[in-house]
Amino acid sequence: MTPRSVNILLLMCLMSVSGVHCGPSVNYPFKRVCGLKGASVDLPCTYDYPWGHIYIRGEWYRERSGRVSSYNNPKYPDCSLKLNTLSDEDSDVYHFRFYTSLHPNWTASKPEIRLSVTDVQLQVDPTTATEGERVTLTCSTACALTENPTFTWFKNRQRIRNQQSSRDTKLHLSPVSSEDAGSYSCAVGGHENLPSSAMALSVRYAPRNTSASVSPSGNMTEGSSVNFTCSSDANPPVSNYTWYKSSGNETILRGTGPHLKLTLASGDGGVYHCQALNEMGSQNSTGVEVILVKGAESPISLPRLVCSLLLTSQYLLLTVMLVVKYYRAQGDGNDDKRENVVVEA
The missing domain is CATH 2.60.40.10 (Immunoglobulins)
Structure with missing residues (x-):
């Protein structure tokens, strides 16, 4: 800088010309900074001071809680501040200030930086x-x-x-x-x-994939017990299950609920299906058939078999005893006749 330039600069300082900094200064390229909660953020800052000054000390301040950190070894002219793991409490107004050997009072800039933390x-x-x-x-x-x-x-x-x-x-x-x-x-x-x-999305729909099953399956006889089960996919969940029996052109209501238990009687044979219902609609299952057969006798139980065998054996034993007794009686009669013949002779 030539002597003429120095004189012009000094003159401008004395005249307080706008835009000409004759002493220490702080500048923020952004007045508002947004940071994400949990992440880190940089508060950009630069500072300057005239030739001949010696940087002594600097520090960042928060409007609400005071000093954030000292800044004793800045990388001229950068004075940016890095904040890590942001939280809501970090939302505040920040400013950097410093002083030099020839300017012992704190130098800061207004307006400061306003940090907003968001999620x-x-x-x-x-x-x-x-x-x-x-x-x-x-x-x-x-x-x-x-x-x-x-x-x-x-x-x-x-x-x-x-x-x-x-x-x-x-x-x-x-x-x-x-x-x-x-x-x-x-x-x-x-x-x-x-x-x-996270936010949940619920989607409503009528019953679907409705199915019915019966256990045991196959031919059944009167007096047998069967269990029916109905299942369906729906949202909201099924509020009502209804069971029907179809035989020819006739459909009869047989019960409600996801499970139905029957002791089969005459006329219970036919095709059974269930209906699933919620506030969105209804759906019928395909049918399951119950075949009721007649004339099949129940197998003899073990106690009845043992009892029958005992009675049979007792009958046979009694018969044998009677036969033996009969023949013994016949034998005694013949002996008496022979004795009478000998005496007469």
């Missing part, structure tokens, strides 16, 4: 939908983290397939189906490890 917010509209409707998910932050932030979407903690990070803050599910039900979250690009709180 990622997710909205689901509506949170409960009927199949075929449109559902919109919106990802947002309370302040702008970057000029053009991107967003990533997750379902049940897994990144949604075929869904690339984009600048679109909305995700549309149209038409929504039962497969879309689940827990959703979103994250700002570059901070996928800091997603929003």
Whole structure:
């Protein structure tokens, strides 16, 4: 700088010309900074002082809680501050100040930097939908983290397939189906490890995949017990199960509930089906047939068999004893006749 330039600069300082800094100064390129909760952020700052000054000390201050940290070894002219693992308490007004050998008073700049800490917010509209409707998910932050932030979407903690990070803050599910039900979250690009709180999407639909079963199956006889079971997939869950029996052109109500137990009587043969019902609709199962056969006798139980054998054996024993007694009686009669013949002779 030539002597003439120095004189001009001194003259401008004396005249307080706007834009000319003749002493120590602090500058913030951004007056407002947005930080993501849990992440780190830099508060950009530069400082300057005239030739001949010697930097003595500097420090960052918070408007609410006082000094943040000392800044004794700055990398001139950078005085930026890095904050890690941000929390809501870090939202505040910050400023850097310093003094030099020739300017012993604190030098700061106004306005200071205002830091706002935000988390990622997710909205689901509506949170409960009927199949075929449109559902919109919106990802947002309370302040702008970057000029053009991107967003990533997750379902049940897994990144949604075929869904690339984009600048679109909305995700549309149209038409929504039962497969879309689940827990959703979103994250700002570059901070996928800091997603929003999860929100559940419930999708309502009428009963489907309704089925009926019977145990035991096959030909049955009167007096036998059978158990019927009805199952169905529905949201909200099935509120009512109803059982019907069809025989020819006649359909008869047989009971309610997911389980039905019957002791078969004459006329209980036929095709049985169940109906599942919720507030969205109903569905009938396919039929299961119960074939009732006649004339089949129940097998003899072991106690009855033993009893029959005992009675038979007692009958045979009694018969043998009677036969033996009879023949003995016949034998005694013949002996008496022979004795009479001998005496007469």
